[in-house]
Amino acid sequence: MGTTHRTDQQRSADQRRRELLEAADRVVLRDGPQASMNAIAAEAGITKPILYRHFGDKGGLYRALAKRHTDALLAALRAALDAPAERRERVEATLDTYLAAIEARPQVYRFLMHPAEDAGQHAEHAFDVGRHSAPLLRRMGEELAQVIAERIELGPASEALARVWGHGIVGMMHAAGDWWLGERPCTREELVRGLADLLWGRLAEVDDRAGGPGF
Amino acid sequence: MGTTHRTDQQRSADQRRRELLEAADRVVLRDGPQASMNAIAAEAGITKPILYRHFGDKGGLYRALAKRHTDALLAALRAALDAPAERRERVEATLDTYLAAIEARPQVYRFLMHPAEDAGQHAEHAFDVGRHSAPLLRRMGEELAQVIAERIELGPASEALARVWGHGIVGMMHAAGDWWLGERPCTREELVRGLADLLWGRLAEVDDRAGGPGF
């Protein structure tokens, strides 16, 4: 049992961490982002200090939690982005992948992006998510920028332009998705087509309304 | 002093509120969004309960504070959007107006959009801004959607499409602006041109890089 024990402990270190993260996930999904450390600890069947031993502080726990979901989402997006198809099809597939993800797990999405959306009794003391939501958008923007820079010929200053576009497109996707998720004003396909049309320059082509110059 | 005083009190009710808001503004600009109610009260030369009498709770204070800046920004954007010029010029002017605003008062911008960016000793207990940043983006998106729907002929389902575009464009502007403000990778003009080019369909037109299909 000598070395076996050592391994057990080794294993259980990582294992424990994963269990704690899953417990935290459950609580966050149930209670929303304002889940307290106490509640998470209770869900995991332990008490606060252990959480702090594992994650340092609340931000650390959040970061670990967010990284899992973020990595999964980014992997899915990369897959859609790298699929062998026409550019427009790939753009639509990527948009659709993102929107399907946030549609499928809106609680996770809200946790990643919006701090303290729902109002518990005391809605304060929520996860300080906002500070970390930017990193997610940034990561997506940088990833997209890289793909654009790699794949498309943009002439001089292409690297800078690719980054502008990467962050811009990600922001478009994010804001439109957020609004759509809240109001559900149309189907996912319609939203995807609308956004792709926008990216495809329809804004420049469509006519003004009768009377006066257009937007 | 009879009726004069009544008026004084009346006046000073609104006046007071404005003074408190300006004090809060100063503190938020100095201490960042994690400014405490105590600190704001101290800056205003009074104590907490008065703040609560005026604004109900912290969210109320924030909302009042945000409304001022939001209204001002929206007014500026509307002006740029309504200027008599070609569509592309107006789009660029609007983007530039927004970017100039966030560039001129980044503290205000961070307060409106990002909760607790800077890290004080205890970076927690910040304004729960995230919950309210969405409304700002939503308002901008809805405003833009309205302008688009009014001015541009989008065919059937034009209202829905206008909203998609409104929120999408606002999100693009926001995310790109946020990234740009953090990294300053290029001049404002370059950013504006890059985004306008994106909206003008350059993504659909540019060639792939040599070897393999493009994005």
Next chain:
DNA sequence: CCCGGGGTGTTACTTGCGGTAACCGCAGTC
């Protein structure tokens, strides 16, 4: 002239959370 009422302001408190120090008990070891 005193007296009650609405407005402004204060002190002092409660509650609840993030974070930490100090202690507990049980493996396995010498």
Next chain:
DNA sequence: GACTGCGGTTACCGCAAGTAACACCCCGGG
């Protein structure tokens, strides 16, 4: 059997939001 390392707990601190209860001040009315 005493020693050590580690998972775990209780009990606590600090701090911020929010509140209750009290103090002042200026007024119109008896």
